[in-house]
Every structure is written in C-alpha cells, then in structure tokens.
Amino acid sequence: RRKQIEIEEQEIVRKEKELIATVKLPAEAEAFQVQTVAEGQRAKVLAAARGESDKIKLIGAAEARAVEAVGRAEAEQMRMKAAAYAQYGDAAILSLVLEALPQIASEVAAPLAKTEEIVLIGGSDKIGQEVTKLIGTLPPAVQALTGIDISGVLEKLPGARLIQTA
Numbered sequence: 001r002r003k004q005i006e007i008e009e010q011e012i013v014r015k016e017k018e019l020i021a022t023v024k025l026p027a028e029a030e031a032f033q034v035q036t037v038a039e040g041q042r043a044k045v046l047a048a049a050r051g052e053s054d055k056i057k058l059i060g061a062a063e064a065r066a067v068e069a070v071g072r073a074e075a076e077q078m079r080m081k082a083a084a085y086a087q088y089g090d091a092a093i094l095s096l097v098l099e100a101l102p103q104i105a106s107e108v109a110a111p112l113a114k115t116e117e118i119v120l121i122g123g124s125d126k127i128g129q130e131v132t133k134l135i136g137t138l139p140p141a142v143q144a145l146t147g148i149d150i151s152g153v154l155e156k157l158p159g160a161r162l163i164q165t166a
Contacts, residue, residue: 097148104145 085093139151 093148097142100145101142104142108141 085096088095139149143149
C-alpha cells in the first residue's frame with residue numbers, strides 16, 4: 001500500500017511537471033513575447049510622437065523668425081522713409097500726396113465707371129459752378145484720406161497762390 005502511495009505521489013509530481021512544461025512555460029513565454037512586442041510598439045509610437053512634436057516646434061520657430069525678419073525689414077523701411085521725409089520736409093509730403101492722387105482719383109471715379117449717363121440740369125454756367133464746387137471739395141477729401149492738408153502744401157510752392165471762392 002505504501003508503495004502504491006509513493007507511485008501515485010510520483011505520478012502527481014510527474015503530471016505537475018508535465019503541465020508546467022506543456023502549459024505554464026509556453027503561456028509564460030507567450031506572455032513575455034506579447035509584453036515585449038507591446039513595449040516595442042509603445043516605444044515606437046512615443047518616438048514618432050516626439051519626432052512630430054519636434055518637427056512642429058522647429059517649423060513654428062522658423063515661421064516666427066521669418067515673421068520677425070519681415071517686421072524688422074518693414075520697420076527699417078519706415079524709418080528710412082521717415083528720415084527722408086524729415087530731410088526733405090514739405091517737398092516729400094507733396095511728393096507723397098501727388099503719388100497718391102492717381103489712386104485716390106481712381107477710387108473716387110470707380111462708381112462713375114458703372115454709371116451709364118449723367119444729366120446736369122441747368123444752363124452752361126451751372127456746369128462750371130458744379131465742377132468748381134466738386135474741385136473745391138477735393139482738398140478736404142484728400143486730407144480726410146491721407147491726413148495731409150494739400151492746400152497748405154500747395155501754398156508753399158514757389159509762385160503758387162490759393163484763390164478762395166465764396
């Protein structure tokens with residue numbers, strides 16, 4: 001009876017070892033493999049995310065430097081213009097106004113391009129008065145658009161006279 005108990009105990013130990021060898025060890029090996037693959041995937045994803053983050057930071061920094069360079073160049077251009085205007089005074093302002101006048105005139109005339117017909121009612125002397133009145137409103141319009149009093153600038157030209165109309 002004792003011998004049979006020993007044999008049964010040895011059979012139990014053998015079955016345990018067999019289970020360990022056929023089930024537990026392969027399961028542990030597969031678990032280790034899955035864990036190792038998962039850690040590798042995680043490291044891969046983190047590295048890709050860091051790379052993308054660095055790329056975005058570098059692009060942002062480059063764009064910021066470009067905007068800063070453009071801003072500095074524009075500021076320098078404005079300083080140079082201001083220095084030139086200060087040096088030449090009223091002549092520079094007059095030049096600026098005269099350069100802007102064609103653009104102002106085109107903006108004012110743009111609605112007239114869509115007009116098919118203009119009818120003035122009155123005699124021929126009324127047309128002259130209307131044109132004079134229209135031209136008389138030009139200096140205040142230029143001053144409103146540019147901030148420059150064109151009448152004051154034109155008065156300073158040698159030989160120029162400003163005629164006041166009633």
